[in-house]
Amino acid sequence: MSGSVTAASGILATTAANPPWSWNLAADLHDMLGYPFMVNAFRAGTIVAIVAGVVGWFMVLRKQTFAGHTLAVSAFPGATAAALLGISATIGYFAFSLAAAVAIAIVSRPTRGNGFSEESAVVGVVQAFVLACGFLFAYLYKGFLGGVNAPLFGSSFAITNAQVVALGSFGAAVLAILAIIGRPLLFSSVDADVAAARGVGVRRLGVVFLIVLGAAAAEASQIAGALLVFSLLVMPAATAQRLTARPLSSIALTVGFGLVATWGGLTLAYFEPYPLGFCISSFSFGGYLLAHLSTWRLRRPRQPLATPHPVGVTT
Amino acid sequence: MTAPETLMAAGFFGQPFMQHALLAGTATALAAGLTGYFLVLRAQVFTSDALGHVAYAGALGALAFGFDPAAGLLIATIATACAMAGLGLRARPDDVAIGSTFAWILGLGSFFLTLYTTRHSGANSRANVTYLFGSIFGISASQAVLVTWITLGVCVAMAVLARPLLFASLDEAVAAARGVPVRLLGVAFLALVGVVCAESTQAVGGLLVLGLIAAPAGAAHRLTSRPYLGILLSAVIGVGAMWAGLAFSFYVPTVPPSFSIMSAAALAYVAAAATTTVFGVRADHALRRNVWRSRLHLSA
Numbered sequence: 311m312s313g314s315v316t317a318a319s320g321i322l323a324t325t326a327a328n329p330p331w332s333w334n335l336a337a338d339l340h341d342m343l344g345y346p347f348m349v350n351a352f353r354a355g356t357i358v359a360i361v362a363g364v365v366g367w368f369m370v371l372r373k374q375t376f377a378g379h380t381l382a383v384s385a386f387p388g389a390t391a392a393a394l395l396g397i398s399a400t401i402g403y404f405a406f407s408l409a410a411a412v413a414i415a416i417v418s419r420p421t422r423g424n425g426f427s428e429e430s431a432v433v434g435v436v437q438a439f440v441l442a443c444g445f446l447f448a449y450l451y452k453g454f455l456g457g458v459n460a461p462l463f464g465s466s467f468a469i470t471n472a473q474v475v476a477l478g479s480f481g482a483a484v485l486a487i488l489a490i491i492g493r494p495l496l497f498s499s500v501d502a503d504v505a506a507a508r509g510v511g512v513r514r515l516g517v518v519f520l521i522v523l524g525a526a527a528a529e530a531s532q533i534a535g536a537l538l539v540f541s542l543l544v545m546p547a548a549t550a551q552r553l554t555a556r557p558l559s560s561i562a563l564t565v566g567f568g569l570v571a572t573w574g575g576l577t578l579a580y581f582e583p584y585p586l587g588f589c590i591s592s593f594s595f596g597g598y599l600l601a602h603l604s605t606w607r608l609r610r611p612r613q614p615l616a617t618p619h620p621v622g623v624t625t
Numbered sequence: 626m627t628a629p630e631t632l633m634a635a636g637f638f639g640q641p642f643m644q645h646a647l648l649a650g651t652a653t654a655l656a657a658g659l660t661g662y663f664l665v666l667r668a669q670v671f672t673s674d675a676l677g678h679v680a681y682a683g684a685l686g687a688l689a690f691g692f693d694p695a696a697g698l699l700i701a702t703i704a705t706a707c708a709m710a711g712l713g714l715r716a717r718p719d720d721v722a723i724g725s726t727f728a729w730i731l732g733l734g735s736f737f738l739t740l741y742t743t744r745h746s747g748a749n750s751r752a753n754v755t756y757l758f759g760s761i762f763g764i765s766a767s768q769a770v771l772v773t774w775i776t777l778g779v780c781v782a783m784a785v786l787a788r789p790l791l792f793a794s795l796d797e798a799v800a801a802a803r804g805v806p807v808r809l810l811g812v813a814f815l816a817l818v819g820v821v822c823a824e825s826t827q828a829v830g831g832l833l834v835l836g837l838i839a840a841p842a843g844a845a846h847r848l849t850s851r852p853y854l855g856i857l858l859s860a861v862i863g864v865g866a867m868w869a870g871l872a873f874s875f876y877v878p879t880v881p882p883s884f885s886i887m888s889a890a891a892l893a894y895v896a897a898a899a900t901t902t903v904f905g906v907r908a909d910h911a912l913r914r915n916v917w918r919s920r921l922h923l924s925a
Contacts, residue, residue: 375724376671383832417898430670431843435894437674438836442887445758445833449881462735462757537678538735541728548721585739591732598725 342580350469351533354477355572358530359542361481363568364488365526366543367561368519370551372499375544376430377414380437381524382539384410385531386462387444394451400476403528410440411524415517444536462537469533477529484525487518495519496557533572538587542568545594549601567597637875646761646882649769650867652776653828654837656821658863659783661842662856663814667794671720672709672815673838675727676822679705681831682734684756689740694756698831699823705730706819710812759830759883761871768827775824782817790814791852829883837863840890844897862897866890 342348369378384407392402417432488495498505498512506512530539550563575590582589637643664670680698687697709723738753755763764772793800793807801807825834841863845855870886877885 370721375721376674379674379724379728430668431665431839431846431894434670434674434835434839435843435891438833438839438887439891441758441832442836442884445830446881446884449884450879535735537731538728540724541732544721544724544728548725551721583739583743585732585735588732588736588739591729595725595729595732 338581339577342577347469348576348580350471350474351576352573353474354469354533355576356569357474357477357481358533359546359568359572360565361484361526362530362539362542363546363565364485364561365523366547366568367550367564368488368495368499369523369543370547371496372519374520374523376433377520378523378527378543379540380414380433380440381407381410381520382527382531382543383437383444383536384440384524385528385539386536387440387447388528389531389536390444390447390451394447400473400528400532403531404480404525406440406443407524407528407531408521410436411520415520462535473532477532480525480529484522484529487522491515491518533586535587538591541587541591541594542572545591545598546571549594549598552598552601552605567594571597637872641766642762642764643871643875645764645766645769646871647868649764649772649828650761650871650886651864652769652773653825654841654863654867655860656776656779657825657834657837658841658845658860659780659856660814660818660821661838661863662845662859663790663794664818664838665842665846666791666852669815669818670835670839671723672706672818673822674835675709675723676702676706676819677826677831677834678727678731678734679831680822680826680834681756682730682737684826684831685734685737685741685753688752689737694752695823695827698756698826699820702819702823703816704819706815707812710808710815755830756826757830757832758881759826759828759833761828761882761886762874764827772824772827775820779817779821782813786810786814786817787853787856829886833883833887836887836890837867840887840894841866844894847894847897847901862893863890866893 343352366378369375385403388402388404388406389399390402391406392399395402413436414433417436494505494510495515497508498510498515502512527539527543530542546564546567549567550560553563554560571590571593574593575586578584578589578593579586638647661670661673664673680702683698683701684694686701687694741752754760789800789805790810792803793805793810797807821838822831822834825837829837842859844862845859848858849855866889867886869889871882873885873889874880874882
């Protein structure tokens with residue numbers, strides 16, 4: 311099984327062997343899904359798109375894009391450290407992303423008011439240091455030249471059955487935690503002051519959310535690559551929040567956009583010699599641009615979620 | 626006893642590659658520290674994150690289509706910086722538009738990488754790693770001199786911009802009312818940041834530019850709330866981290882210089898944060914900002 315996986319992805323890695331694209335879509339799809347490694351890639355992509363979409367939706371709502379990007383790139387040292395130590399890449403991904411989440415949560419403090427904030431400096435320091443660690447590990451592990459691109463840009467189609475199961479169970483755990491904290495998290499994200507006054511543990515929720523974000527980033531980076539996970543986290547959510555302001559339909563839209571981008575990206579990367587991360591981020595970005603153009607001056611951007619009124623109070 | 630040490634010391638400054646690295650590194654860290662102070666003050670650190678990634682994509686794009694990569698990344702960063710400022714995007718940490726765009730530009734970078742490596746099969750794929758993570762020990766004399774001249778230009782520009790930019794950053798509305806060209810200042814400043822990100826890419830790489838900008842400036846903001854002292858501290862900490870990193874990697878060659886420099890910078894930040902927390906001498910920015918606002922108002 312795993313032999314055929316690596317063989318097939320090895321074939322895909324050389325440009326000459328990309329399968330021809332005919333205009334018979336059904337036959338093309340049938341051919342593509344005839345390969346077990348493509349089926350696994352689609353399974354993993356689906357799991358990742360759903361988890362990253364839901365977590366990313368909260369990330370965009372909480373305006374933690376920079377922190378999300380930092381947690382996403384933390385997967386790079388995870389992957390290279392795992393290669394250096396000879397342990398499972400999954401363990402490496404999760405260890406580094408969670409450690410970065412805890413570091414940001416400890417060092418940064420909730421900022422009051424607008425404008426100047428030290429938190430962004432903290433996040434920047436963590437991000438640069440984490441990437442430098444990844445570089446060091448890759449440098450020490452002499453598989454340097456080719457080795458650096460796969461964990462960064464997600465060129466790998468080689469996902470095994472066991473990895474799909476692991477991704478699925480981690481994803482289910484992340485979604486379960488989000489389901490438990492979802493409502494108070496939404497409240498505290500929209501209006502932290504009122505939520506705190508009502509007795510919601512805003513700071514604790516923030517820490518838990520950062521850890522959940524780290525776990526989701528670690529999971530997503532196994533398919534999209536550490537540098538491009540961010541596109542799965544931020545773009546579908548940004549697109550959906552541009553289109554609707556209702557939380558539930560917005561989350562559903564986010565997941566939908568994420569799935570379309572991932573499936574489209576996987577298909578494109580199968581038929582064309584383009585890197586997977588580029589294909590996924592291009593589909594996501596195309597959707598984002600379309601959403602912007604379609605709402606451009608037709609109506610005001612609907613962002614009642616961002617207004618300083620508590621949930622349930624209409625003016 | 627001291628003979629090998631003096632030999633090593635002579636080697637440290639005697640090696641040509643080390644002289645180039647010291648010159649270029651000092652210049653880079655100085656420029657990054659100066660602009661970084663204002664990026665932290667204006668909560669625009671995310672910009673340097675985005676511009677570093679854009680620099681990588683620009684360099685790889687230029688390589689893929691056969692242009693000069695240094696020119697490619699300079700054009701890419703300045704154009705992106707001006708576009709951001711021109712569109713009125715302030716690149717705060719919450720800026721989804723910037724996040725989405727640079728995530729895609731980075732994807733574009735990986736696409737250019739594929740183009741480049743397939744067209745020039747066997748051509749040095751080390752170029753990719755250089756633009757991601759830098760190679761300061763590989764800087765040539767002419768590059769080091771160029772970086773120094775660019776930094777001189779950045780220093781002069783910052784000296785001219787510092788006061789009005791400080792005013793515009795602390796109190797945009799009042800500065801605008803006093804006739805300070807707030808918007809133009811924002812564009813000019815971000816263009817400068819673009820230049821700094823481009824020149825730093827050679828030394829520490831597009832992905833690590835952020836650390837050179839955020840860590841010294843963040844430490845300076847922790848230590849003092851006086852603006853001019855803070856700018857000075859930021860530059861000094863940046864240059865100090867650069868020297869410490871270069872020295873460490875010179876004597877411990879298994880550790881790449883980019884990692885040493887980033888570690889020294891991160892360590893400086895952690896030390897500043899720990900000191901101010903333990904001794905409770907945390908800079909009171911709210912108070913200081915009001916004092917500085919009123920001074921600027923009086924003298925504008």
